[in-house]
Amino acid sequence: MATQPAPVVTAFDWVPDFAKGLVRDLRVRWAFEEIGAPYAVEKFGAANPRPDGYAKWQPFEQVPAYRDGEVELFESGAILLYIAEKHGALLPKDEAKRWQAIAWLFAALNSVEPSIMRYFAYEVFNAGQDWTEGAKESVIPLLRQKLKRVSDALGDDDWLAGEFSIADILMITVLNNLKDTPFIAEFPTLTAYHKRGTERPAYQRALAAQLADFDGPAPNRGG
Template sequence: MASQPTPVVTAFDWVPDFAKGLVRDLRVRWAFEELGAPYAVEKFGAAAPRPEGYVQWQPFEQVPAFRDGDLELFETGAILLYLAQKHDALLPKDERVRWQAIAWVFAGLNSVEPVFQRYFAYAVFNAGKDWAEGAKEAVLPLLRQKLKRVSDALGDKDWLAGEFSIADIMMVTVLNNLRETDFVAEFPNLAAYHARGMARDAYQRALAAQIDDFTGAPPAAAA
C-alpha cells in the first residue's frame, strides 16, 4: 500500500522579533504536536511574492495554508477542526461539550482576537503617531470586556471545554497578542490558563519549530 503524503503547512521564513510566536501557523503546528502526527513546512518570505497558484490555495495570500493529500484548506479555525475530526482527538466526545469547544474556536477568531489585534496595531505598527495613544485608550474598555467574558466563562476550569481541546489552542494563541502587556494579568484565572497552555510540551515544541524555521534574511527595508 502506498504511503500517504505528509500534510503540509505554509509558514514564513523570517519575521521581526515582535512577531515570533504570533504567526498563526503556530496553531496548526501545536495541534500536530498534540496529536503526535508528522507534518512538513513550506516556507517563503513574508514580503516576497507568493508562489504561483498560491492565491488559489489561500485566497488572501496569508499563512498558514494547509494541504493533506488532495485536500487544501485555509483559515486556522477550519484547519484545527479538520485535524480534530480526522484524528478523533482534541475535541470532547460528549456532543454538547464538543459543540461548546467548537463555539469557542469561532469565538476566539471572531469575538476576541479582532479587538486584541486592533490594540496591537495601534501599539506596535502605529507607535509614535500622534493619534495612536488616543486610539489605544479608546479600545481598552472593549478589550477588558472581552477578557472578562472569557475569564468568567473559564471560571475555575483548567480548559474552556473542561478537557484540553482545539478551543484552547485557539484561545491561548489569541491571548499571545497581549503578551507584551499586563491586561491578561488583571484576570488571575485567565493568566494561569494562558501560562498552563504555554507550558504544555506540545506548545513548546511547536513554538521551537516555528522559531527554528525563521532561517531567511529580512527584506532589504527591514535589514
C-alpha cells in the same frame, strides 16, 4: 501500500522579533504536536511575492494554508477543526462539550481576537503617531470586557470545554498577542490559563519548530 505524504503547512521563513511566536501557523503546528502526527512545512519570505497559484490555495496569500492528500484549506480555525475531525482528537467526545469547544473556537476568532488585534495594531504598527494613544485608549474598555468574559466563563475549569481542545489552542494563541502588555495579568484566571497552555510540552515543541524555521534573510528595504 504507498506511504501517505505528510500534510503540508505554510509558514514564513522570517518575521521581525515582535512577531515571533505570533504567526498563526503556530496553531496548526501545536495541534499536530498534541496528536503526535507528522507534518511538513513550506516556507515563504513574508515580504516576497507568493508562488504562482498560491492565491488559489490561500485567497488572501497569508499563512497558514494546509494541504494533505484529501483537502486544501486556509484559515487557522478551519484547519484546526479539520485536523480534530480527521484524527478524532482535540474535541470532546460528549456532544454538548464538543459543540461548546467549537463555539469557543469561533469565539476566539470572532469575539476576542478582533479587539486584541485592534489594540495590537495601534501599539505596534502605528506606534509613535500623534493619534495613537487616544486610539488605544478608545479600544481598551472593550478589550478588557472580552478578557473578563473569557475569564468568567473559565471560572475554576482548566479548559474552555472541560478538556483540552482546539478551542484552547485558538484562545491561548490569540492571548499571545497581549504578551507584552499588562492586560492578561489583570485576570488571575486568564493568567493561570495562559500559563497552563503555554507550558504544555506540545506547545513548546511547536513554538521551537516555528522559531527554528525563521532562518531566512530579512527583507532588503534599501532603495
